[in-house]
Amino acid sequence: MEPKVAVIGATGAVGDVFLRVAEERNFPVARLKLLATARSAGRRLTFRGEEIEVEETSEAALADSDIVFCSATSEASRKWGPVVRERGGIMIDDGSAYRMEANVPLVVPEVNGDDLEWHEGIVSIPNCTTTPLVMALAAIRTVAPLTRVTAATYQAVSGSGAGAVRELDAQLRAYGRGEPVPAPEVYPHQIALNVLPQVDTFDEDGFTKEEAKMRNETRKILHQPDLPFAATCVRVPTFVGHAEAVHVELAHDFDLGAVREAIGQQAGLELMDDPANSVYPTPLNTAGDDRAFVGRLRVDPSIEHGVIFWCVSDNLRKGAATNAIQIAEELIRRGKL
Ligand SMILES: NC(=O)c1ccc[n+]([C@@H]2O[C@H](COP(=O)([O-])OP(=O)(O)OC[C@H]3O[C@@H](n4cnc5c(N)ncnc54)[C@H](OP(=O)(O)O)[C@@H]3O)[C@@H](O)[C@H]2O)c1
Numbered sequence: 014m015e016p017k018v019a020v021i022g023a024t025g026a027v028g029d030v031f032l033r034v035a036e037e038r039n040f041p042v043a044r045l046k047l048l049a050t051a052r053s054a055g056r057r058l059t060f061r062g063e064e065i066e067v068e069e070t071s072e073a074a075l076a077d078s079d080i081v082f083c084s085a086t087s088e089a090s091r092k093w094g095p096v097v098r099e100r101g102g103i104m105i106d107d108g109s110a111y112r113m114e115a116n117v118p119l120v121v122p123e124v125n126g127d128d129l130e131w132h133e134g135i136v137s138i139p140n141c142t143t144t145p146l147v148m149a150l151a152a153i154r155t156v157a158p159l160t161r162v163t164a165a166t167y168q169a170v171s172g173s174g175a176g177a178v179r180e181l182d183a184q185l186r187a188y189g190r191g192e193p194v195p196a197p198e199v200y201p202h203q204i205a206l207n208v209l210p211q212v213d214t215f216d217e218d219g220f221t222k223e224e225a226k227m228r229n230e231t232r233k234i235l236h237q238p239d240l241p242f243a244a245t246c247v248r249v250p251t252f253v254g255h256a257e258a259v260h261v262e263l264a265h266d267f268d269l270g271a272v273r274e275a276i277g278q279q280a281g282l283e284l285m286d287d288p289a290n291s292v293y294p295t296p297l298n299t300a301g302d303d304r305a306f307v308g309r310l311r312v313d314p315s316i317e318h319g320v321i322f323w324c325v326s327d328n329l330r331k332g333a334a335t336n337a338i339q340i341a342e343e344l345i346r347r348g349k350l
Contacts, residue, residue, distance in 0.1 A: 014345050015043035019078040021070050021093060022085035023047035023058060026175040027107055031082060031334035032060050034303070040338055041345070046074055049085075078102050079350055080341050084333065098134030103350060105136050105337045112137040112230060119233050121336060122343045123280040124151045129340065129349055136340055140223065141332025142166050142246065142255050143230040145282075145305035145324045149259065150235060152279035153320065156271045157263035160318075161241040164227065167249045167256040168212055169296060172328045173199055181205055181250055204250050212246035221246055254296025255332060256325045258309075263318040269310070272320055276307050281331070286310050294325035302327060303335045 022028045028049075035042065047058055048070040056067045068074050070093060075081060081097045081104045083090050090110035097104040111117040118128035119137045124147050129136065139147070142164075150159060170177040177199040184194045184205035197203055201211065212223035220228075223246040232238050277284045285294045286308040293308030305326035313319025326332055344350050 014350065015041040016079035016341070016345070016350060017044045017077060018042050019046040019048055019075055019081045021048045021081060021083040021089055022107075023067060024049045024053040024056060025084055026171050026178065027084035027329055027333040029175075030329040031084065031337065032058065034330060034334045034338055036061055038338055038342070040342065046078065048074055072096055075102075076100065080105065080344075082337050082341075083107060084337075094135050101134075103132065103134055103136065103344065105138065105340050107138050107333050107337060109140065109226060110137075111135050112139065112226070113233065119230060120340050120343075121147055121234060121281075122339045123282075124148060125234050125236070126343050129343055129347060132344075132349065136344075138333065138336045138340065139230045139234060140226045141172055141326075141328035142168065142223070142244075142257060143227050143234070144332050144336055145255070145326035146227070146257060146259060147231055147234045148279055148282045148305050149276060149307050149322060149324050150231070150261065152275040152282060153261060153263070153272055154235070155275045157265050157267045157318065159235075159237065159240060159261060160264050161262035162231065162259065163242070164244040164257050164259045166212070166227075166244065166246045167251075167258075167296075168246060169251040169253050169255055169328060170199075170204060170248065171253050172212075172255060172332075173248075177204075178252060181252065185250075200248065204248060207250060209248040210245060212248050220244075251296045253300045253327055253329060254325055255328045256294075256296060256323065259322055259324060260313055261320050261322075262313075262316055263320065266318055267320070269312055269320070273310060276310070276322075281305060282307060284308070284310070293323060296325060299325050300327050301330070303330050305331050 051069045054069045057064045084107040087110040090108045170181045224244045227244045228242040294306030309323035
């Protein structure tokens with residue numbers, strides 16, 4: 014099947030990578046509409062060697078699209094999701110607007126692709142820190158059930174969009190020239206040469222919205238609504254690639270070799286773990302790759318049945334564009350468009 018496709022947010026950080034991933038994977042496209050706001054209307058983007066003019070998002074522009082990929086804002090998702098659904102298309106949404114709604118599957122195809130069976134016209138992809146985490150947890154729980162998860166993240170600025178990439182770049186360049194570093198606009202503090210223990214805004218319980226998303230989305234994808242979970246999400250001055258240090262408690266004793274094997278066998282996940290030779294995933298050595306990576310796998314001696322690992326994935330690829338395209342591929346394969 015060759016679907017008619019529209020991309021809302023085609024000019025953004027995810028939209029840009031989306032077009033490249035669709036080319037690389039030879040994703041079938043009968044017709045492509047590239048949409049954004051009036052600010053970008055008229056810009057030309059290249060797909061498969063052809064220039065396509067960006068249009069302002071509108072009902073007319075979305076008409077007769079079979080699949081609409083939305084990587085824009087929650088407001089845009091809320092506005093256009095029902096329009097796409099009513100016209101019989103499917104929206105695959107990168108944002109957080111629908112992720113926790115009961116009739117919206119939240120999907121990482123290698124983990125819970127079966128949830129696509131009950132979609133009602135909108136499918137969400139998880140937050141970019143949740144995706145690699147649930148892939149690793151899904152593998153580990155084939156060895157022993159999960160009883161508790163805690164994580165600390167190290168998140169690249171591209172996770173906040175193209176504006177944040179420009180902000181870090183401008184601050185680093187000014188620092189390199191010995192000039193005053195420009196004041197922050199995207200983040201509450203300077204991000205260059207700094208580390209911010211805040212991703213998104215704070216809720217009343219002291220956690221940030223990003224930390225709540227990680228907890229709620231992990232529970233939904235793994236179908237473990239009561240899984241004890243706590244995270245601290247941190248923004249670091251890297252451009253691409255989110256890293257996480259994850260501590261997991263299991264229900265019973267386990268063999269670390271079996272965990273290693275389970276991670277090695279998990280589709281989409283790659284074990285990169287040879288500490289004696291300083292081999293482990295980093296944002297730089299995994300950027301541009303569609304897989305998620307795990308390293309530093311070890312027993313946690315501070316608790317019973319504990320395991321610790323480090324995971325990294327390209328937030329714009331597996332954390333966003335690649336996962337969205339894999340969902341579309343899976344929908345086509347299952348005849349669920
Ligand atoms: N960055 C990541 O790692 C990542 C990972 C997973 C999910 N996501 C989600 O993906 C979405 C996009 O993120 P991003 O990083 O690509 O952001 P971005 O670089 O800021 O790009 C935003 C895009 O959305 C468009 N847009 C903004 N408001 C719109 C509206 N009202 N109607 C239509 N288009 C609109 C913008 O168009 P203009 O160019 O016209 O302004 C631009 O193309 C967000 O929901 C984000 O949470 C991002």
